[in-house]
Amino acid sequence: MASFQPDSHATPGLGLGAFRLAAGGRVDRAKVMNFRWDGRPLTACAGDTLASALLAHGERLVGRGFKFHRPRGILSAGAEEPNGLVAVGSGDRLDPSARATLVRVHEGLEARPQNCWPSVRFDVGRALDFVAPLWPAGFYNKTFIWPSWHAYEGLIRRTAGLGDALHGADPERYDVANATCELLVVGAGAAGLAAALLASRAGATVVLVEQDAEFGGHLLVESCAIDGLPAAQWLGRALAELAANPRVSLLPATTAFGLYDHGHVGLLERVAERTPTSPVRHRYWRVRARGLVLASGALEQPWVFERNDLPGVMLAGAVRTYAQRYAVAAGRRVVFATNNDSAYLAALDLARAGVAVPGLVDSRAEPPRELADLLQTAGVPVYGGAVIAAATGGSRLAAVEIAPLDGAGARLRLECDAVGMSAGWAPAVHLWSHARGRLAFDPERQCFLPVAGTAPLSVAGALAGAHTLSHCFASAARAVAAEASRAGFAVDVGGALPKVEEPRSSPRVDARRVSPGGRRHRQWLDFQHDVTLADVDLALREGFDAIEHLKRYTTTGMSVDQGKTSNLNALLVVAELTGRAPDAVGTTTFRPPYTPVTLGALAGRQVGEFYAPRRRLPAHAEHERLGAVFEEAGGWMRPAWYPRAGESKEQAIAREVLAVRASAGLFDASPLGKFEIEGPEAARFLDAFYINNVRTLEVGRTRYGLMLNENGVIIDDGTIARLGPQHFVITTTSGGAARIGAWLDDWRQCEWPDQDVVVTPVTTQWATVALAGPKAREILSRLGPDIDLSPAAFPHLHVRVGSLAGVPTRLYRVSFSGELGYEINVPARYGAALWRALEDAGREFGIAPYGTEALLLLRLEKGFLHVGLDTDGTTAPSDVGWGEIALKKQADYVGKRSLTRPENVRADRLQLVGLVGEDELLIPGTHLRLDGTTEGSDGWVTSAAFSPTLGKRVALALLRGGRARTGQTVTLFDLGRTGRAEVAPTPFYDPKGERLHG
């Protein structure tokens, strides 16, 4: 019976592990890999998970509990694992909170436990456990409130949480892919495989998804025969058939994490797990499926008994999986505890593998005869009508105490180093619930099952309540028939289903899942968040009996595993304690994702420079040549300032401003939004968007325009130019170009579809250069324009169409700087040439290129508003000095009616004013307080800078009732500091506006 691999075998000193079975399993004993666990070298076989490799070496301790830091061991063999959360890798490639049950070991893998210090074997935090009664549910809410939560937050944040977050950028590469199919099958166990086979034989396009690296699900541990073949062979044949079909896509190591609208399913394919050389770590699949079969299986649930969290206490199905699939014995003596038939097969497999099984404890008074006979033949005693009352041992399991439920017999102590427990199965209904499918409690199976027809998809296998392979195959046929008619393909499911030779078993699960008696604060419901029966008792005493309240108060099911092994137990315990039916208690809401999804995968390749397209100006190379400092604005890379050698940012900006005031400056304004409005009703159409009168605008003239939304709030400004009776060109703010284009089109299509007008966005068709300063005309004249530039022929706020040095141009006389100014538009391909020509022409005048910083300062000196900076989502025309014009216009326009709403005529509105003062608090964001007010805010500074032209600090601010307060002083305040400033008239510079008419 000595079936363990001797330690001296394989790699010297380590072997394949003292708990590795000599025969069986699907791992490759010939391919031995080395990895490190908590810094120590260990070995694994190809096919091992980190969990199976650790168990093979008897490494029981894999982590520490979240709250009490109690020692914890592997519980499960799948995605539901609550204890085996480990950190894999190192540096920027660290993967925190990976489930050891899902991590495939590869050569050189590094993994370590989490939530323990200094080590998992000796953890200082364990001291918390000895004061555990002081840490009930809701402890935080009740305790950390004096003097304030913030006094404790720092310490608690350091103590709480699982794993370490990464701080550097993720160096891995990710991919996003889209796919469509006629049938998506989630889960490649017996039911999923059968569904894929049936649909693929009918010629449908099928995608089969399996979260495990290997297809097969339960078939990987099953020893019965299917169609006369051992289960493993039948599986191989089925997979070969599917792989040979070009209409079938097989996705192993892929998790369907969320089910969304209209057949959209999110998949996460862990590419590198299967192909370690792949440059792509994960691939996020967005699948649109016409038909959908969910065969996601069921998750075994733990028993609740005293100290059920000791390392060595595992789920029965997991014990079976480690033995059958990985050839690893969970212990040398394994006791089983169950309330249903499934654990019998696990115990049988262990006994047949030569592992000592001192007993199987069944809470049901009458154990299933056929299965019990099989066990007893294999030498395993069956204790009916009994439960494990308590587990004993220090940091690992030493024995269990068995108690008869009728209280008649004496307690029995069974020495063991592992327990395989089963308190029934919870179908993995998560994706079904994402689709808002209903659930109903099945009293026979003691779990919630999908109610067919309440979501647009079908379920099969254990998720549909099947408890044998035969039932799985039958449910798959039904599901495919239903989905074929939904997806529109023909399928014949009437043929013979695979024939299975398996022991007779019943789906019935005993309602008991909690051992009576025992200390309630030592009986765990949620291993990951350390929630015990005592916590539930307390929550109920305090009135948190609604399941969603109880969940949040006790934090049951709120950790990384989202309660995959705790929700059902907690719910049934609450039902029992409150005397309600499980259906009446209800389940908490399942939301995507089923298991955690790497954020990098969702981003895919849209990271770094690919995050968003970066737009370059037509003259970008010229700005680079001039040493511009670029800043991204509205997607454009724009020169912010042009520092000369030795200049600071402030010095450069001041020099640029003074050059414009004294001589001339050159600014690349190409990102300005530009739209052509043409057609017989162009004037009428545009008139509906501006507070300014567009119909009266003469051909050849431009006008400043403010645009509102229907609430009367300013959303954009720019110029309106009339090139012909039926031809306008408007400009918008650079940042607003796309938004305003969509805005105009929305109204044109939906509100005024009959108007004869065409709107064409031409923003990038034209390069725009602003030439500003007293020498602007002289410089421009040297470019050989065929346009008369004299002030009489071409005054301020006029537009001319002509040519410059033979290049077509639209020339505007407008000014955002307060100086004589032109905006020169040429076809974008001439943008760089125009820039160079102006530079050359202006050189003798000391022309200076200026960036967005100088532009904003020049306009601040003039008090010109910058929409979005000096205005917010409440600012109306009257708040910025345009009230009279807006109200005077007779015709309707968007937002007009709102200007006379009571809210818009209040005297205490925030209004734009100028501020002057020498206080250093006169900076953007500083709040303002009027004399007489002691709390709250009466406004804030929106723009402020030291004006190099005026030699003093100037600012714009939104101030309560500000337009009537010129000459008053206000208090500046910011984070406890205060200062004074005076409300001043604007413009600060050239108040009469003489210079721009020059």
Next chain:
Amino acid sequence: MLKITCPWCGPRDEPEFTYGGQSHVARPSFDVDDATWARYLFVRDNPKGIHFERWCHTYGCAQWFNVARDTVSHEVLAVYRMGEPKPELGA
């Protein structure tokens, strides 16, 4: 991610579209009283069931159109062009 059938381009994924709120909202003339105007500005249907709404196929034909959608199941019950009347959906 919804699947929406653009009346001009056919079925496409939701990211190609822009949502435009409730459809068939009549814009009053500017001489209405404050209450009427406020209703137009701020009051919208919020049905549990069929909602008539505007969508624009922004990254396709850039055309606005109407969608009748069930706000519970997200099922798209009808798609029709701008200017066409609400379809009878009998629900």
